[in-house]
Amino acid sequence: MNLRIELTDNPTEEQRQAILQPLIEYNDAKTGISKTEPFALMVKDEYGAILGGLYGRVTLRWMFIDLLSVPEQSRGQGIGSRLMAQAEALAEDRNCYGIWLDTFDFQAPEFYKKLGFSQFGEIVDYPPGHKRHFFQKRLIN
Numbered sequence: 001m002n003l004r005i006e007l008t009d010n011p012t013e014e015q016r017q018a019i020l021q022p023l024i025e026y027n028d029a030k031t032g033i034s035k036t037e038p039f040a041l042m043v044k045d046e047y048g049a050i051l052g053g054l055y056g057r058v059t060l061r062w063m064f065i066d067l068l069s070v071p072e073q074s075r076g077q078g079i080g081s082r083l084m085a086q087a088e089a090l091a092e093d094r095n096c097y098g099i100w101l102d103t104f105d106f107q108a109p110e111f112y113k114k115l116g117f118s119q120f121g122e123i124v125d126y127p128p129g130h131k132r133h134f135f136q137k138r139l140i141n
Contacts, residue, residue, distance in 0.1 A: 033060050039090065041083050043071060054083040063091040065101035068108075080108075084115055091139055100136040109133045 008015065028034045042053040052069040065087060070080045091099050101117070103109055104127075109119070117135035126132045 031060060035059070037094070041086050043069075043074070043079060043083070052079075054087055056087060058091070058094050058096060061095065061097050063087065063094070063096045063099040065099060068101075080111060081115065088137070088139070095140075097140045098136055098138040100134065102132055102134045105131040105133065109135070 024034050037058040038055070039057065040053055040055045042050045044050055051071040052074075053067075054065060054069075055067040056063055056065045058064075065084075068080065068083060070083070088099060099117075100120075101112065103112060112135045113119075115137070117137045119133055120136050121134040123132040
């Protein structure tokens with residue numbers, strides 16, 4: 001078998017799936033678990049427009065918070081804490097071992113620390129001059 005490596009700057013979803021599928025199969029063989037359960041908690045105005053919210057997924061009995069966005073005019077009013085509390089309750093309902101996420105130094109690392117998250121890693125100069133922090137909160141020991 002002759003193999004080659006080819007670059008594309010515009011990968012399709014089909015190409016992504018072709019790369020992902022063997023990895024899922026391998027992970028399933030090792031863990032027995034691969035189902036990913038996405039979810040969203042949306043912050044809406046009185047007209048139903050989505051102004052922010054929380055988007056995440058549960059995989060391998062861990063919840064990953066992919067996005068947390070609180071409308072700028074509503075910051076400091078507890079919406080972020082309420083979103084995170086609802087996500088944590090959902091993680092507990094789904095029997096997750098914990099929650100993990102990442103944030104930049106100019107976003108909300110102190111917010112997550114106040115919610116009981118502990119830092120387990122960081123990337124310096126990502127983006128240049130800043131840090132990307134990785135946090136987790138263990139729910140089941």
